[in-house]
Amino acid sequence: MQDNVIYTQRDQAGLNRFYSKIYGLVGMGIGLSAFVSLLMLYVFPQNLIAISSGSSWIYYGAVILELALVVMASSAAAKxxxxxLPLFLTYSALxxxxxxxxIAQYTQGTVLQAFLSSALLFLVMAVLGAVTKKDLSGMRKAMMAxxxxxxxxxxxxTFMGSGMISYVVSVISVLIFSGLIAYDNQQIKNVYDQTGGRVGDGWAISMALxxxxxxxxxxxxxxxxxARND
Incomplete structure (x- = not known):
């Protein structure tokens, strides 16, 4: 849809600023999530154990609240x-x-390996999505299905408890979210083009989410x- 757009130096600078704003927000979200996770794992481990063993309703309540916050943040960003922004950051912390x-269920080595691999794969797919000329909207429909x-x-x-099904689901999930990373990065450029560069904070927060x-x-x-290989 935007394959034939030719950017002037000024347009390219504006697009770069839009990317920078979005990735600044993504970094804030991931950083806040990592900080809270580290607090729970290393500063308040007894609280984590207590909730896991005797107050699991707190965890499930937080999961339900997360879903509500995603919907609220998406709606607020669209408007x-x-x-x-506060809703996005609150969601990231929760x-x-x-x-x-x-994370508490896995070894530190496995967590670090998964995080570094995620960061590398994210970077590769983000660059691919940003530079490809192929329209990825069709791929997104397949990914969502x-x-x-x-x-x-x-x-x-959850009722069958099959390790093989869990493994297959995880592999397919990697493919799905890798594809969505590429699509979302292409969509950043498309949104910038379609709005003529008039992109507000709402667009940046929506794409960052x-x-x-x-x-x-x-x-x-x-x-x-x-973890399957641990």
Whole structure:
């Protein structure tokens, strides 16, 4: 759709600023999540154990609240309201809390390997999405359909407890979120073009939220794959 756009030096500078703003927000979100997770794992480990063993309702309540915050942050970003950024950061912090319960199940080496691999794969797919001339919107439709499929498979597997199904779901998830990272980066350029460079903070927060979710889900999927070899 935007293959034939020729950027002037001024347009390119504006697009670069838009990318910088978005990735600044993504970095803030991931950094905040990592900080909260580290606090739970190394400063408040007894609280984490207490919640896991006797107050699991706190964890599940946080998960439900996360879902509500994602919807609220997306809506606020679409309306370009001042609440969008605080909602995004609150969600990132709460996600760090819930992630700590997942990370606690794995060795430090596995977590580090998964994080570094996620960062590298994210970088590769982000660059690919930003520079490719091929329209990735068709791929996104396939990725979203596959995502619905793995969500259903994951729910079914909670009752079956199959390690093989869990592994296959994780591998497919890596492919899905890698594709979505490429698409979302191409979409940044498309949004900039379609708005004539008049992109507000709402657009930046919306795109940052999408990329943040892509990274976190990619990290969790790789964590489960690497843990299989522990």
């Amino acid at each position: 370009n309201t001042p609440a969008a 996600n760090g809390f819930t992630l700590s319960f997942i 596959a995502l619905i499929g793995i969500i259903i498979a994951s729910v079914v597997n 999408s990329l943040y979710l892509d990274f976190i889900n990619l990290f969790i999927s790789l964590l489960r794959i690497f």
